Amino acid sequence: MSKMNANSSPNTLSALSLSEQRADNSVIDVRSIPLSLYIHIPWCVKKCPYCDFNSHELPIDSQLSMYDDYVDALLLDAAMQRPLAQGRKIISIFIGGGTPSLLPIAQYQRLFSGLRSCFEFAEDIEITMEANPGTLEHAPFAQYLEVGINRLSIGVQSFDADKLKVLGRIHDPVQALSAIRAAKAAGFARVNVDLMHGLPQQTMNEALNDIQMAHDAGATHISWYQLTIEPNTVFYRSQPILPDEDNLANIEQAGQTLLQQLGYSNYEVSAWAGESDKPCRHNINYWQFGDYLAIGAGAHGKVTIDCHADRGSAPSKESDKSENDLLAESGIYRFSKSRLPKDYVGDIETETSKSTQNVPKMVGWQAIDTDELVSEFMLNVLRLHGGVAWALFEQRTGLKLESVTTQVDKLIKQGLLIDSKTQLQPTLLGQRYLNQILRAFL
Numbered sequence: 511m512s513k514m515n516a517n518s519s520p521n522t523l524s525a526l527s528l529s530e531q532r533a534d535n536s537v538i539d540v541r542s543i544p545l546s547l548y549i550h551i552p553w554c555v556k557k558c559p560y561c562d563f564n565s566h567e568l569p570i571d572s573q574l575s576m577y578d579d580y581v582d583a584l585l586l587d588a589a590m591q592r593p594l595a596q597g598r599k600i601i602s603i604f605i606g607g608g609t610p611s612l613l614p615i616a617q618y619q620r621l622f623s624g625l626r627s628c629f630e631f632a633e634d635i636e637i638t639m640e641a642n643p644g645t646l647e648h649a650p651f652a653q654y655l656e657v658g659i660n661r662l663s664i665g666v667q668s669f670d671a672d673k674l675k676v677l678g679r680i681h682d683p684v685q686a687l688s689a690i691r692a693a694k695a696a697g698f699a700r701v702n703v704d705l706m707h708g709l710p711q712q713t714m715n716e717a718l719n720d721i722q723m724a725h726d727a728g729a730t731h732i733s734w735y736q737l738t739i740e741p742n743t744v745f746y747r748s749q750p751i752l753p754d755e756d757n758l759a760n761i762e763q764a765g766q767t768l769l770q771q772l773g774y775s776n777y778e779v780s781a782w783a784g785e786s787d788k789p790c791r792h793n794i795n796y797w798q799f800g801d802y803l804a805i806g807a808g809a810h811g812k813v814t815i816d817c818h819a820d821r822g823s824a825p826s827k828e829s830d831k832s833e834n835d836l837l838a839e840s841g842i843y844r845f846s847k848s849r850l851p852k853d854y855v856g857d858i859e860t861e862t863s864k865s866t867q868n869v870p871k872m873v874g875w876q877a878i879d880t881d882e883l884v885s886e887f888m889l890n891v892l893r894l895h896g897g898v899a900w901a902l903f904e905q906r907t908g909l910k911l912e913s914v915t916t917q918v919d920k921l922i923k924q925g926l927l928i929d930s931k932t933q934l935q936p937t938l939l940g941q942r943y944l945n946q947i948l949r950a951f952l
Contacts, residue, residue: 537908538814538816538840538842538905538906538907538908539816539905540596540598540814540815540816541596541597541598542905543598543800543801543814543905543906544598544601544602544795544798544800544801545595545598545599545600545601545800545801545802545803546600546601546602546603546604546792546795546796546800546801546802546803547588547600547602547603547604547625547629547802547803547804547805548603548604548606548802548803548804548805548806548809548810548811549584549603549604549605549606549610549621549804549805549806549809550564550606550607550608550804550805550806550807550808550809550847551580551605551606551607551608551609551610551612551613551806552564552565552566552607552608552806552807552808552851552854553565553566553567553568553607553608553609553612553851554566554567554568554607554608554609554612554642555567555568555609555612555642555644555645555680556678556680557678557744558677558678558679559677559678559743559744559745560677560678560737560739560740560743560744560745561743562740562741562742562743563606563607563608564608564807564808564849565607565608565609566608566850566851568612577613577614577617578617579855580617580851580854580855581613581617581620581621581624582855583854583855583856583870584621584624584805584806585621585624585625585628586869586870587805587806587847587869587870588624588625588628588629588803588805589628589869590869590870591803591804591805591811592628592629593837594803594813594815594837595629595630595803596815596816598801599629599630599631599632599635600629600630600631600632600635600803601632601635601636601791601795602635602636602637602638602791602792602795603625603635603636603637603638603792604637604638604640604792604793605637605638605639605640605659606640607640609640609641609642609645610639610640610641611639611640611641611642611645612645615650615653615654615657618654618657618659619653619657622657622658631658635658636660636661636790636791636792637658637659637660637661638659638661638662638663638702638790638792639654639659639661639662639663640663640664640665641662641663641664641665641689641693642664642665642680642681643664643665643666643681643685643686643688643689644679644680644681644685645680651692651693651695651696651697651698652696652697654696655696655697655698660698660699660700661698661700661701661702661790662693662698662700662701662702663702663703663704663733664686664689664690664693664701664702664703664704665704666681666686666689666690666703666704666705666720666724667679667704667705667706668705668706668709668716668720669683669686669687669719669720669723669724670683670712670716670719670720671683673709673710673712673716676709676710676750677706677709678744683723687723687727690703690724690727690728690729691727691728693728694728699730699786699787700730700731700787701728701729701730701731702729702730702731702732702733702790703724703727703729703731703732703733704733704735705720705721705724705732705733705734705735706734706735706736706737707720707734707735707736707737707761707762707765708736708737708752708753708758708761708762709737709752710750710751710752711751711753712753712761714757714760714761714764717761717764717765718764718765718768721734721765721768721769721772722768722772725772725774725784729784730783730784730786730787731774731781731782731783731784731787731790732769732774732782732784733780733781733782734765734769734780734782735779735780736758736762736780737752739752769782772784773785776895777789777894777895777896778793778797778893778894778895779893779895779941779944781793794894796890797890797891797893797894798890798891798894798898798902798906799886799887799890799891799902799906799907800906801813801814804845804846804847805847805870806847806854807847807848807849807850807851807853807854808846808847808848808849808854809846809847810844810845810846810847811844811845811846812842812843812844812845812878813842813843813845814841814842814843814906815837815839815840815841815842815843816840817837817839817840839877841877841878842877842878842883842907842908843875843876843877843878844874844875844876844878845872845874845875845876846872846873846874847870847871847872847873848870848871848873849873854870855870856869856870856871880909880913883907883908883909884907884909884913884914884951885948885951885952887903887906887907888947888948888951889948891934892934892936892940892944892947892948893944895935895936895941896935897928897933897934897935897936898933898934898935899932899933899934900930900931900932900933900934901932902934903934914951917950917951918934920950921940921947921950925937925939925940926939926940926943926946926947927940927947
């Protein structure tokens with residue numbers, strides 16, 4: 511990583527030539543923006559006390575028809591969002607939850623058959639599925655590969671039995687190790703392992719042991735992040751005793767050192783890619799302010815609209831006209847879907863042997879205004895330790911570079927941003943004080 515020369519005067523953004531600045535804030539080449547797809551599977555066996563995601567425990571009277579109805583809704587949702595692709599290929603898919611590995615393999619086969627007929631997939635598409643070791647005793651790993659899923663993210667959190675109990679996890683250390691090894695043996699070349707640190711009464715040796723065990727089991731990528739207490743969780747209402755700030759800092763520093771020694775590269779705040787792997791393309795697209803469609807209960811998407819673009823297809827028959835009317839005005843939009851699975855699936859009416867289903871509704875569709883565009887862009891890209899090219903700011907927001915010159919020049923002088931005309935990148939100091947950088951753009 512390059513370092514700032516304290517003796518040199520900063521190269522301010524105002525020094526950029528006019529030819530490098532957009533004359534029209536509203537012009538964005540949508541075709542140049544990568545497009546991903548997020549799929550949310552909302553059920554889990556048991557809600558973890560730290561979890562604030564949109565997840566719901568499986569109903570006691572759950573039946574296989576529940577999965578049929580949900581996949582039907584996912585496919586209707588995808589058909590409705592097809593025009594939003596505007597002719598672009600899907601470069602990555604991430605299946606999150608909840609616990610996506612609860613969905614039967616037959617449903618994944620049906621889901622991906624429908625998605626491939628709805629969207630065009632990139633030839634080298636990355637498809638990640640989150641998996642819980644506690645639901646993988648009989649996991650058809652090879653069948654996941656056949657469907658097209660080529661990357662697994664296994665939610666281990668810890669290999670310590672006592673810590674797993676405190677976290678409310680339904681698996682034990684043996685199941686966690688077995689899941690990683692089985693995925694590798696089945697042919698998954700890319701296996702991420704989610705680990706938490708700063709757990710209740712966790713020692714440094716316990717945290718380092720988690721990293722070492724994940725590596726020894728075959729993890730090609732490790733997401734190593736600190737447990738945080740979020741509102742609307744059991745831990746928020748009854749907070750456990752966590753390590754103090756000094757111990758947290760020591761654990762983090764020692765863990766980063768061990769990960770580096772094991773050959774992992776820290777490309778984002780909590781993401782470490784191993785020597786045989788590469789950064790997660792789907793998450794990189796989020797952090798580079800790319801576009802992503804979203805299907806499933808509570809799913810959130812972000813899409814750039816060019817009302818003059820060739821969308822590559824006519825509105826689908828399943829779509830409400832009101833939904834497609836949203837394509838009429840250019841801009842950058844966020845949207846979301848109904849949170850509760852029953853609301854997302856909607857009412858099903860049976861007529862003889864046929865069933866009809868309402869298209870899942872958008873409960874939020876809102877243009878991102880100029881001030882929010884700047885802060886949201888910075889919130890994402892500055893998580894990347896290597897930063898991004900300044901050109902991406904204009905390409906993804908449609909705003910002129912001069913709109914942030916004052917803030918950037920000040921941050922360069924404070925030693926928080928790299929002194930560069932071409933690269934937006936935090937310094938080593940800036941990585942430590944990322945929130946201070948972000949506050950400058952609020």
